[in-house]
Amino acid sequence: MARKGDWVQIHNVVLPPEERSSALPEDTKINPLEMWVKGYLQEDAEIGEVAEVVTRTGRHAKGEVVKVNPYFEHNFGFFIPEVLEIGNTVRKITFGGDE
Amino acid sequence: MDNSYDAIMARKNEIIKNAVGMDFDKFENPGIGFDYEKMMEATGYTIDEIRRVQSLFSIGNTPLIELKNLTELARKCAPEGKGARIFIKDEASNPSGSFKARRACTSVYQAKKLGYKGVVTATSGNYGAAVACCAAMAGLKCIVVQECYDSKGVGQPEIIEKARKCEALGAEVVQLTVGPELFSTVLQLLEETGYFNASLYTPFGIAGVETLGYEIAEQFRAKVGKDPDVVVCTNAGGGNLTGTARGLRKAGCKAKVIAASVNLSGLHMASDNQFNKKSFTTGHTGFGVPYTVNPDHSDVPRSAARPLRYMDRYVTVTQGSVFYITECLASLEGLEKGPAGNTSLAAAFRLAQDHDRDQCIVVQETEYTGAGKHINPQLSFARQNGIDIHFGDPKDEVPGKSIILPAHPSLIQVTDLDLDHMRKSRIKRAVGTHKDELTDEDIKFLVEETNTNEQFVRDAIASL
Numbered sequence: 001m002a003r004k005g006d007w008v009q010i011h012n013v014v015l016p017p018e019e020r021s022s023a024l025p026e027d028t029k030i031n032p033l034e035m036w037v038k039g040y041l042q043e044d045a046e047i048g049e050v051a052e053v054v055t056r057t058g059r060h061a062k063g064e065v066v067k068v069n070p071y072f073e074h075n076f077g078f079f080i081p082e083v084l085e086i087g088n089t090v091r092k093i094t095f096g097g098d099e
Numbered sequence: 100m101d102n103s104y105d106a107i108m109a110r111k112n113e114i115i116k117n118a119v120g121m122d123f124d125k126f127e128n129p130g131i132g133f134d135y136e137k138m139m140e141a142t143g144y145t146i147d148e149i150r151r152v153q154s155l156f157s158i159g160n161t162p163l164i165e166l167k168n169l170t171e172l173a174r175k176c177a178p179e180g181k182g183a184r185i186f187i188k189d190e191a192s193n194p195s196g197s198f199k200a201r202r203a204c205t206s207v208y209q210a211k212k213l214g215y216k217g218v219v220t221a222t223s224g225n226y227g228a229a230v231a232c233c234a235a236m237a238g239l240k241c242i243v244v245q246e247c248y249d250s251k252g253v254g255q256p257e258i259i260e261k262a263r264k265c266e267a268l269g270a271e272v273v274q275l276t277v278g279p280e281l282f283s284t285v286l287q288l289l290e291e292t293g294y295f296n297a298s299l300y301t302p303f304g305i306a307g308v309e310t311l312g313y314e315i316a317e318q319f320r321a322k323v324g325k326d327p328d329v330v331v332c333t334n335a336g337g338g339n340l341t342g343t344a345r346g347l348r349k350a351g352c353k354a355k356v357i358a359a360s361v362n363l364s365g366l367h368m369a370s371d372n373q374f375n376k377k378s379f380t381t382g383h384t385g386f387g388v389p390y391t392v393n394p395d396h397s398d399v400p401r402s403a404a405r406p407l408r409y410m411d412r413y414v415t416v417t418q419g420s421v422f423y424i425t426e427c428l429a430s431l432e433g434l435e436k437g438p439a440g441n442t443s444l445a446a447a448f449r450l451a452q453d454h455d456r457d458q459c460i461v462v463q464e465t466e467y468t469g470a471g472k473h474i475n476p477q478l479s480f481a482r483q484n485g486i487d488i489h490f491g492d493p494k495d496e497v498p499g500k501s502i503i504l505p506a507h508p509s510l511i512q513v514t515d516l517d518l519d520h521m522r523k524s525r526i527k528r529a530v531g532t533h534k535d536e537l538t539d540e541d542i543k544f545l546v547e548e549t550n551t552n553e554q555f556v557r558d559a560i561a562s563l
Binding site: 021025034037039057058074075076080085086094095 | 103104168171172175217240241242247248250256259260262263266269270271272273274275276277278279280284291292367369370371372423426427429430431470471473474475476477478479480482483488489490504507508
């Protein structure tokens, strides 16, 4: 349940597959064009229910509520051993080894 | 109002006219061409005025850094006597973390001056943060529209980071799945809000980049006592190269201008399946090539980004080479930057090995780095998506299947694109079905468009 005034992310289908641009590859054309925006919820709503939000710019937008208090989870990724190896290699070539 | 895709696109010219405060029709010539310089002058700003405006936003005057250790590494890979000095313009020092601040500033300033309440821009790149940043300074509202997710809702980490940054700077971010209909969404938002279209491709944006070229010439002369021999520009939509080259010319600098893009050949830019198989979301051939041969398919009727007019050479580098050089920049120069901006650095590293030691190459940008937008998360994301990452010879890299990190820095190569072929494509595009109606004015336009001569253009037309 999301409460009026909560900061939420909503989801919309902008164009169903049949209304999309004709100049698309097949693997894209079979999918709808989807949209996500964030805003303050204007009335209580269940997750998955269509509701109205007011965005940062003051726009009113309607869509299916997908997340309450959405946050970013991107990070610096897993350890990539090759990155260390590049650094070691080029330092050795440029500055010489330990000797 | 009818908001179907076709209906919105049919209203495109009217919406753009209202949203840029500029009537593009008045630049059109009777035939196939238009008056590019007249359009550029229509901004009403001289380069000195733009520099003054940018200084109000604390944009520009970024450091020009000589990369002595990277030059040393290039010399170790080069034949005797070769290995030009490599310099980099640290554009990440701009307020929003990239050269795009220059491009956004003039648009935002113009929007404010004309009384618009906000700005809208379509970009998954650094430009969004730049517009958001300038809008914050100008007290304008800002909407950034991004192509961000595939149909499974998986987003490119690099793009998600830019969404975060735009939001941090006060913007509303509208995120979409893959597809060129992004532009119809932008048009709809422009219509709904009445905001200014801070398009990447208006004369305001490109005039803003001219200061970058101008500054390079000035700083280089002060620092080295001469002009650089080569300036390398990462090329996608063409605005970076166009603006920089125009600025160099305005400063009287005759440096060769070389375009560089990451090779993503074989990947379709509008493909849902391939969206997350590429490890670069900009600076690649998927934008660079089509926008070079057909600049007018952006969100304005005539694009001010016309790179074919200015490039002396167009080279590609591999994804693995760009990641590699990004790590070199951190390990050898202590500069940790975002990978996409280092596309031109990878090219410069190789080009330096063909130039004499007393020659100088300038890489004209860096970009900020952060979570998602960094060599490590981008390689990590690629590996998670089944891309084969290993050391080897970059020439064996297959975009969408492998990322080959050079086993030795001497394996970093550039591949030349056939510029004459692209010029002929440009001519074919521009001529369309009007082959038999071309006037002398049309020919003159095509000569300028392709930076060639009348004979070249007439031969190309005859072969159509």
